[in-house]
Amino acid sequence: xxxxxxxxxxxxxxxxxxxxxxxxxxxxxxxxxxxxxxxxxxxxxxxxxxxxxxxxxxxxxxxxxxxxxxxxxxxxxxxxxxxxxxxxxxxxxxxxxxxxxxxxxxxxxxxxxxxxxxxxxxxxxxxxxxxxxxxxxxxxxxxxxxxxxxxxxxxxxxxxxxxxxxxxxxxxxxxxxxxxxxxxxxxxxxxxxxxxxxxxxxxxxxxxxxxxxxxxxxxxxxxxxxxxxxxxxxxxxxxxxxxxxxxxxxxxxxxxxxxxxxxxxxxxxxxxxxxxxxxxxxxxxxxxxxxxxxxxxxxxxxxxxxxxxxxxxxxxxxxxxxxxxxxxxxxxxxxxxxxxxxxxxxxxxxxxxxxxxx
Amino acid sequence: xxxxxxxxxxxxxxxxxxxxxxxxxxxxxxxxxxxxxxxxxxxxxxxxxxxxxxxxxxxxxxxxxxxxxxxxxxxxxxxxxxxxxxxxxxxxxxxxxxxxxx
Numbered sequence: 001x002x003x004x005x006x007x008x009x010x011x012x013x014x015x016x017x018x019x020x021x022x023x024x025x026x027x028x029x030x031x032x033x034x035x036x037x038x039x040x041x042x043x044x045x046x047x048x049x050x051x052x053x054x055x056x057x058x059x060x061x062x063x064x065x066x067x068x069x070x071x072x073x074x075x076x077x078x079x080x081x082x083x084x085x086x087x088x089x090x091x092x093x094x095x096x097x098x099x100x101x102x103x104x105x106x107x108x109x110x111x112x113x114x115x116x117x118x119x120x121x122x123x124x125x126x127x128x129x130x131x132x133x134x135x136x137x138x139x140x141x142x143x144x145x146x147x148x149x150x151x152x153x154x155x156x157x158x159x160x161x162x163x164x165x166x167x168x169x170x171x172x173x174x175x176x177x178x179x180x181x182x183x184x185x186x187x188x189x190x191x192x193x194x195x196x197x198x199x200x201x202x203x204x205x206x207x208x209x210x211x212x213x214x215x216x217x218x219x220x221x222x223x224x225x226x227x228x229x230x231x232x233x234x235x236x237x238x239x240x241x242x243x244x245x246x247x248x249x250x251x252x253x254x255x256x257x258x259x260x261x262x263x264x265x266x267x268x269x270x271x272x273x274x275x276x277x278x279x280x281x282x283x284x285x286x287x288x289x290x291x292x293x294x295x296x297x298x299x300x301x302x303x304x305x306x307x308x309x310x311x312x313x314x315x316x317x318x319x320x321x322x323x324x325x326x327x328x329x330x331x332x333x334x335x336x337x338x339x340x341x342x343x344x345x346x347x348x349x350x351x352x353x354x355x356x357x358x
Numbered sequence: 359x360x361x362x363x364x365x366x367x368x369x370x371x372x373x374x375x376x377x378x379x380x381x382x383x384x385x386x387x388x389x390x391x392x393x394x395x396x397x398x399x400x401x402x403x404x405x406x407x408x409x410x411x412x413x414x415x416x417x418x419x420x421x422x423x424x425x426x427x428x429x430x431x432x433x434x435x436x437x438x439x440x441x442x443x444x445x446x447x448x449x450x451x452x453x454x455x456x457x458x459x460x
Contacts, residue, residue, distance in 0.1 A: 025423075036374065039413045098425045098437060130424045130439040134405055190441055287413055287422055 003139045003251075003329065005148050007184045012140030015252070025136075026255040026345070027284045028303040035285070038292050038299070041102035045291040046094075049271065050110060053091070057083045061226055068222055077225060081234025082272065085162060088117035089238035090274035090290075096129050099289040100274075116204060119169025119231055121176060123197035127189045133286055137251045137259045143188065147247040149329035151322045156243065162235030169231075170208075176201035241265070241273045244314045248321035248333045255344055256283040258335055262297065262307040263314045280304050303342060305335035361450070361457045367395070368454070375419060375430075377410035380460060384408065385447065387456055388430045391416055395449045396430050397458045403435065403442035 004011040060080035067073035094100040095111035115122040128143040135141035147156070158164050175182060181194045189197065207227070214223040221229075250258040260280045265273065276282060278293040281300065288296050301307075308314040317333065324331045337343065364378045370389040377400050378385045384400030386409045400409055402421040411422040418436060420427045426440030433444035448459040 032374075035411075036413065041415070098420075098427075104437070126438055130404070133424055192441060193438065285422070287420060287425060 003149055005139055005145060007140060007143055007187045009140055015135065015138045015141045025284070026257065028300040028342075030299060034299065038285070038296050039287045039289075040292075041099065041289060042291070043102045043106065045289075046100040046106070046110075049274070050091075052271075053083060053087055064225065065222065068225070077230075078233065081230040081232075082237050083234070084117050084230035085232070085234030086237035086241075087272045087274075088114040089242070090272065090276055092118050092120060092125070093129070093276065094274050094290050096126050097286055099287060115200075116207070117231065119166055119173060119204075121172065121197050121200055123193055123200060124172075124176075124185050124189060127193070128185075131188045133283065136256060136283055137246050137249070137253075139251055143184065145251075146242055146245070147322065149251070150326050151247075153322070153326075156239070160236045160239045162232040165235065166231045173201045173204050173208075177205040237269070237272055240311065241269065241277065244308075244311065244318065245276070245279045248318040248325075249335065250332050256280050257304055257337065257341075258344060261314060261335075262304065263311060264307050264309050265311050269311070302338060302340040305337055305341075359459055361459050364397070364456045364458050366454055367451055367456055370395070370456070373414050373416070375410060375412070375414055377408060378458070383460070385458060385460070386410060386419065386430070387449070387458065388414060388419065390431070395451060395456050397447040397449045398428070398430050398433050398444040402426055402440060403444060404440040 060076045064073045064076040091110055092114035095107045098107045101107045132142050132144040155164050176198050211223045211227045244261055244263050246259055253259050260283050262280045263277045265277045275290040275293045278297050281293050281296045321333045364387055370376050372389050373391050375386050375388045378387055386398050386400040388396045404426050407421055407423040409419055413420045417431055418427045419430045424439050427437040428435055428444050433446040435443050450457050
């Protein structure tokens with residue numbers, strides 16, 4: 001039977017009925033003192049990274065503006081765009097967990113800026129991401145499934161240029177700015193929080209209106225090259241890394257070793273992605289700050305599937321699975337565990353494992 | 359209401375917590391940085407996750423699943439996604455034992 005990913009459909013009801021929608025998940029045994037040390041917050045790494053990020057954004061945009069409208073400005077816009085349209089995705093994400101900085105206000109400030117860049121309402125997305133962590137890749141429960149089955153490959157391709165995501169983001173911004181909350185949002189945002197989502201949408205609409213007005217007055221694309229358009233021309237990196245997180249893996253399971261992927265990636269992408277390539281570790285222990293994830297990985301890798309050695313390797317693994325899902329959507333890649341790992345709960349996952357790749 | 363012997367004072371590290379189950383209910387007992395002990399419900403009010411796996415930071419407990427935080431002295435929910443406060447329980451220390459009133 002075809003999957004229904006809507007949050008108000010039959011798969012959502014089924015997930016609740018059979019106990020898939022629950023706040024229980026597998027996590028590797030790790031001594032309390034060691035875990036507590038890994039969970040400790042610090043301001044310094046994120047302050048350093050934030051200065052680097054905004055410093056580079058000002059530099060690249062400044063050169064882009066100085067060289068505009070020459071094509072010589074293009075490389076600088078592309079670099080600025082990746083920081084705006086991709087690095088802000090991981091900043092939004094990490095700050096939503098409140099783990100990037102030790103100081104709560106720093107998390108909140110960067111969260112607001114990153115949400116604006118990504119056109120993700122900070123109220124709605126905080127709640128949707130909480131649901132994503134409760135019901136990771138549970139069909140009908142998780143509002144953040146990037147690769148559904150069968151995979152919509154053309155939509156995914158368009159999203160490398162931000163087209164679907166940004167269109168949806170701006171549409172939802174205007175919808176919320178009109179004083180309404182979508183019924184699916186109302187499924188996971190408490191009523192008391194909903195006015196905040198509307199207020200933010202109105203502020204954003206005013207910022208975009210001012211930017212568009214400036215573009216019209218100056219009769220130049222330049223203001224939109226700085227605000228708004230980078231969400232399109234800089235989106236490719238966050239889509240590239242985001243698809244690896246769960247693409248081609250099991251759905252409707254509660255063991256993140258089955259539905260998430262850890263990939264070793266280059267240092268520049270790790271900076272942009274803020275270490276979310278350690279994705280099994282992040283889902284298993286969402287309280288561990290991004291800058292401690294490599295240590296967490298070392299501590300628990302004996303219990304996890306072997307990481308993919310590169311982005312290329314992750315796509316080489318994922319692509320044949322997605323292609324096969326076009327014809328047979330129950331197909332997925334079952335991740336193998338090392339001999340040192342605790343086994344999967346085959347009893348609980350039997351229905352999903354029945355269609356697994358060998 | 360009755361006083362229940364929950365644990366020894368030295369079972370809980372300072373700025374940490376332990377879980378205590380009693381008659382089908384789960385509690386969290388905290389050892390604050392100032393040496394005092396506190397007790398709240400043991401499950402997050404957002405998704406019923408055990409707070410024992412969470413992190414104590416000064417006078418706050420953070421849920422291990424969604425990073426909701428509470429002031430464990432008052433039970434007040436400080437950070438989304440938790441919106442409902444934790445119940446708190448009276449605590450006293452007698453002869454090296456932590457007693458909670460439930």
